[in-house]
Amino acid sequence: MTKSEHITFRQFMLQEHRRVGVTKDLIFLLEDIATACRIISHQIRSGAFSGTLGATEDTNVQGETQKQLDVIANDQFMLHCANTSRVAALVSEELDNVVWQKDAPKKGDYIVYFDPLDGSSNLELNISVGSIFSIVELEEDLSSTDDAAVLIAGQKQVCAGYALYGPSTSLVVTTGDGVNGFTHLNGTGEFLLTFPNMTVPAATNEFAINASRQKYWYPPVARYVDECLHGSDGPRGKNFNMRWVASMVAEVHRILTRGGVFLYPVDTQNADMGGRLRLLYEANPMGFIIEQAGGKASVGGSRILDVAPSDLHQRVPVLLGSSEEIDLLDDYHNS
Structure with a gap:
């Protein structure tokens, strides 16, 4: 299948907007997350040359030694997720507390949860790592912005996904109506639909x-x-x-x-x-x-x-x- 036969991530999401009502603000947020993942992928691939594969002198809230690329990946998620006006708060594996983007979050605003670089202990071994994210839409206005306000059960998610940084960079996303996978076309800013309607077989060995x-x-x-x-x-x-x-x-x-x-x-x-x-x-x-x-x-x-x-x-x-x-x-x- 050639590039011309694949649709872009934006084209796919706009189809989902028309088909099942995925909001344009969610599309904007997902595009920002895709941009963060594309930058993280580049940073990982160039880590051996830039000297960023090793650890920092710090530990995160989990008590785990942070890799330099953990910090870089976290910074990219924080920067790009904050672009969307409906994002009320960001919750990261690498940070102790919630980072609030709004003083008075409203119904319909988003909470974004993410592990910016999963499996970072594999970096120096050149084994696949990834990023994981989850998005919840607030069902009512928030009266306070304490950490307890983001403790929301997973059944309330409106979107989830991950990026896999392997031989190619994959972006896999669900907005609650199936799962679709995209692959980054090197040399461009495009993720193209390459794995539509991904399914898990009921039986396995x-x-x-x-x-x-x-x-x-x-x-x-x-x-x-x-x-x-x-x-x-x-x-x-x-x-x-x-x-x-x-x-x-x-x-x-x-x-x-x-x-x-x-x-x-x-x-x-x-x-x-x-x-x-x-x-x-x-x-x-x-x-x-x-x-x-x-x-x-x-x-x-x-x-x-x-x-x-x-x-x-x-x-x-x-x-x-x-x-x-x-x-x-x-x-x-x-x-």
């Missing part, structure tokens, strides 16, 4: 989990993985492949393109934190995307998008992907 944590797993996850590893001779009656990239964006992108499940469960070592991945800007957007593609996303026995947030940087278990596997995992957790 592939799972992704960090097996080095096996000794910490609770029985439901240990049982599931053990049955998969027994393959055709075990109770599942088929062979499974195991994967682990240590980049949530790369794992989810694989699931969207060929199926599978991604598991980062709560275990005995991270239970005091509630899990490993953050609810508002990792689990919620990825859960929304997976559900919109026909898959399921769970914390282990219940839906991720139903979790009521209690903290900006709240952590939760994440089990997502092909629906048959997540149903089985939920059964194991609930039995």
Whole structure:
């Protein structure tokens, strides 16, 4: 398929405006996010020459050492998301508190949550990393601008997406009516529609989990993985492949393109934190995307998008992907 046969991100979003009523302000915001992702992609590709692949001397609110590109990516999201007049607040993995753009947010304004550079520990290894974002539209005026005002359940998202910085730069987006993937055409500012109507097959024979944590797993996850590893001779009656990239964006992108499940469960070592991945800007957007593609996303026995947030940087278990596997995992957790 040639460039002329692909429509641009803007053309696609304008079609969605006419077809399902995606607002023009949301389109403007998504275009700004796409611009931020394009710049981040360039910064990553030139990091070895600019000397920005290494770590800073700082840690973020998570207690994690910040990479220089974590800071650069965060700055790009902050700068470009603030362009849209309806953005009321920005919530970043890299910042302790909400950054309010308005003193008196109104109904219809947007809250933008983002992990500006997921998987940044992979940067020096030249392994794929990404950015994750989520957008919620306020359903009423806000009487105050404290952090509690942005603790909104994932089921209220109006849009979610991610950028994957790999051999090519992909932008995958849902506005609540399916999932579509775009690829950046090098040398231009254009993202072109290359993966329309992305879906997650209901069945799979592939799972992704960090097996080095096996000794910490609770029985439901240990049982599931053990049955998969027994393959055709075990109770599942088929062979499974195991994967682990240590980049949530790369794992989810694989699931969207060929199926599978991604598991980062709560275990005995991270239970005091509630899990490993953050609810508002990792689990919620990825859960929304997976559900919109026909898959399921769970914390282990219940839906991720139903979790009521209690903290900006709240952590939760994440089990997502092909629906048959997540149903089985939920059964194991609930039995």
